[in-house]
Amino acid sequence: xxxxxxxxxxxxxxxxxxxxxxDILFAGTGLSMLAATVAKQIHAxxxxxxxxxxxxxxALDELPLxxxxxxxxxxxxxxxxxxxxLSLLGHxxxxxxxxxxxxxxxxxxxxxxxxxxxxxxxxxxxxxxxGACDAASLGYGYVIFMKHEVRRFxxxxxxxxxxxxxxxxxxxxxxxxxxxxPIAVVTNLGILKFDDTSKxxxxxxxxxxxxxxxxxxxxxxxxxxxxxxxxxxxTEQELSILRTKVDPQRLILGPAA
Amino acid sequence: MSDKFMSTAEAVDxxxxxxxxxxxxxxxxxxxxxxxAREIVRQHKKDLYLVVHSHGQALELLIGAGCVKRLELAxxxxxxxxxxxxxxxxxxxxxxxxxxxxxxxxxTLRFMAGAMGLPFIATxxxxxxxxxxxxxxxxxTRKQEGVPDEKLTVIKNPIDPESGDVVILPPLNPxxxxxxxxxxxxxxxxxxxxxSFADIEQAKAAKHVLVSCEHVVPEEMLRREPDRxxxxxxxxxxxxxxxxxxxxxGCYMFYDYDPTxxxxxxxxxxxxxxxxxxxxxxxxPLATQExxxxxxxxxxxxxxKANPFIGYAxxxxxx
Numbered sequence: 001x002x003x004x005x006x007x008x009x010x011x012x013x014x015x016x017x018x019x020x021x022x023d024i025l026f027a028g029t030g031l032s033m034l035a036a037t038v039a040k041q042i043h044a045x046x047x048x049x050x051x052x053x054x055x056x057x058x059a060l061d062e063l064p065l066x067x068x069x070x071x072x073x074x075x076x077x078x079x080x081x082x083x084x085x086l087s088l089l090g091h092x093x094x095x096x097x098x099x100x101x102x103x104x105x106x107x108x109x110x111x112x113x114x115x116x117x118x119x120x121x122x123x124x125x126x127x128x129x130x131g132a133c134d135a136a137s138l139g140y141g142y143v144i145f146m147k148h149e150v151r152r153f154x155x156x157x158x159x160x161x162x163x164x165x166x167x168x169x170x171x172x173x174x175x176x177x178x179x180x181x182p183i184a185v186v187t188n189l190g191i192l193k194f195d196d197t198s199k200x201x202x203x204x205x206x207x208x209x210x211x212x213x214x215x216x217x218x219x220x221x222x223x224x225x226x227x228x229x230x231x232x233x234x235t236e237q238e239l240s241i242l243r244t245k246v247d248p249q250r251l252i253l254g255p256a257a
Numbered sequence: 258m259s260d261k262f263m264s265t266a267e268a269v270d271x272x273x274x275x276x277x278x279x280x281x282x283x284x285x286x287x288x289x290x291x292x293x294a295r296e297i298v299r300q301h302k303k304d305l306y307l308v309v310h311s312h313g314q315a316l317e318l319l320i321g322a323g324c325v326k327r328l329e330l331a332x333x334x335x336x337x338x339x340x341x342x343x344x345x346x347x348x349x350x351x352x353x354x355x356x357x358x359x360x361x362x363x364x365t366l367r368f369m370a371g372a373m374g375l376p377f378i379a380t381x382x383x384x385x386x387x388x389x390x391x392x393x394x395x396x397x398t399r400k401q402e403g404v405p406d407e408k409l410t411v412i413k414n415p416i417d418p419e420s421g422d423v424v425i426l427p428p429l430n431p432x433x434x435x436x437x438x439x440x441x442x443x444x445x446x447x448x449x450x451x452x453s454f455a456d457i458e459q460a461k462a463a464k465h466v467l468v469s470c471e472h473v474v475p476e477e478m479l480r481r482e483p484d485r486x487x488x489x490x491x492x493x494x495x496x497x498x499x500x501x502x503x504x505x506x507g508c509y510m511f512y513d514y515d516p517t518x519x520x521x522x523x524x525x526x527x528x529x530x531x532x533x534x535x536x537x538x539x540x541x542p543l544a545t546q547e548x549x550x551x552x553x554x555x556x557x558x559x560x561x562k563a564n565p566f567i568g569y570a571x572x573x574x575x576x
Contacts, residue, residue, distance in 0.1 A: 029336060029337065030337070052361055053284055053452050053454055054452045054453065054454070055452055061567075061571070062569075062571060062572075065286070065336050065337045065338075065514075065575060066285050066286050066287075066336025066337060067284070067285070067311075067336075068283070068284035068285045068286055068287040068288075068311070068336070068452070068454070069286065069287065069336070069507070069514070069569075070287065070451060070507050070509045070510075070513060070514075070563070070568050070569040071569055072452070073451035073452055073509050073568055074567060074568050074569070079451055079452050079453075080452070080453070081365075081452060081453040081454050081455055081456070081457065081458075082310060082361055082362070082365040082454055082455045083362075083365045083366070083369060083455065083458060086361060086362040086365065087362075114358055114387070114388075115349075119356070119391070119392075119393045122349060122350050122352070123350075124350075125341060125345070125346040125349045125350055126341050127332045127333050127334035127340060127341045127342070128330060128331055128332045128333060128358050129331055129332065129358065129359070129360045129361070129388060130310075130311050130331055130332035130360070130361050131311075131331075131360065131361040131362065132360075133360040133382060133383050133386060133388055134360045134361060134362035134363075134382045134383075137380075137381060137382040137383060137384065138362075138381070138382055159387045159391070160385075160386045160387040160388075160390075161358075161386060161387065161388060162386065163383075163384065163385055163386050166385055174421075175384050175385050175421065175422070176381055176384050176414075176420070176421025176422040176423070177381065177384065177421075178381070249575070249576070251337070251575060251576070252337075
């Protein structure tokens, strides 16, 4: 593989490309923090990053390792708390886009970040919702980060933590959500989006080091690959900003290619 | 000087009882009430019922040491150091603690409802999900004192029935809330700097509030800028002057989280024997914060010292 970048790098950049200038970005830890900050540095300078802990629009001179890192408290417009930040998420005037990771996703973008098995017979434990369910319930939309594996792209979630398009169609609005829903799933193999009508996941883009067929094989439900096209290659500028300005210590990016 | 000032050992002995419902202030790797948590372990408090939003280090220590019986939480992890808390995960899988899952907003709203004396509070967050539908506690647990009869209830919006459903959340009024703050005035006014997380709601909802703090300062100093203060003295039951009381988690403007110690904890929290060794070395024999800090060592404390103009330790090795 003559790859000049890593999966983490292209994931952060592709997720960042989904951001529009002026969006209010609700970032969690890990790759989502990179996506939000890289978007702001490259093409969405007027977007605002904020954290569920209450840090609004921090200076981010160093990459925070968690949403409660003191680095999210510096140079902010407001340092508040959870009540304030999580209620801002649902503010009707703001286009708040959240970045969420999870252990499992289904074809409608519903997420599990809680457990495998049940409370009675638990098989695996993940940290739990945190603010993910809140962001997906109240925000304008959200982008999902996933490792692309059959066991993660499942027919049925073990535990339903975070509401996506529910059972597809207009089920989300019928359930009482005023807005929101998943926009895309960014994985280490490609980018998946949701059909406008059925709200079912389909393959939108694939990275140059894989194929739509391989991605379908790595998906635990039937995946429409008919609309897939290759992802635009990362530019030198994008890669350079990500590597030198956003995460120079590679704390989240991990080892270089 | 107010009579609320006391030692960690006195505060824990006086206010924390086996079986109490306890709320922890701070968030994952920041401002955890660690010196209070270590003292709870040393005093062998048991059957605690923890109610938290996103918690990390103090939660890990208390669960690992066997102090916890029951837990309501939104998130259990120590940021990048342990994306899922290792002692929490183990206790959950072995079913040695009872767990019920909420979201951060739900937990915060529940503390708020408790603080305001409301019988319930409503949100649309979580509609249709297992967070709302699936109870982690058994029917027998539901009948016990302090446990809500129902986890979450969904009703039609009573104000505007056309607009769909809402989730009804039970309030929380913990027996004790534990906080770590930057400043306490000598009459007991509390000032926290940086993000307050849900500390203020948790304090206002609680029957008793214990606050460890970095500095005790003359009350007039805090009252010169009251807009920056967080809690009035009458809400606070015990104040424990404790420099580095949040270590190994961070405290904005005073010190960063300690990556070396958090990585050590991560290694030692992997299995029961090693975790016991951690307790035997870092918790049980160190009766005071002074002894604990001697063990942490001056060079470590200097490494994490916050730049007072920036609030954290810039350029610190965080790998």
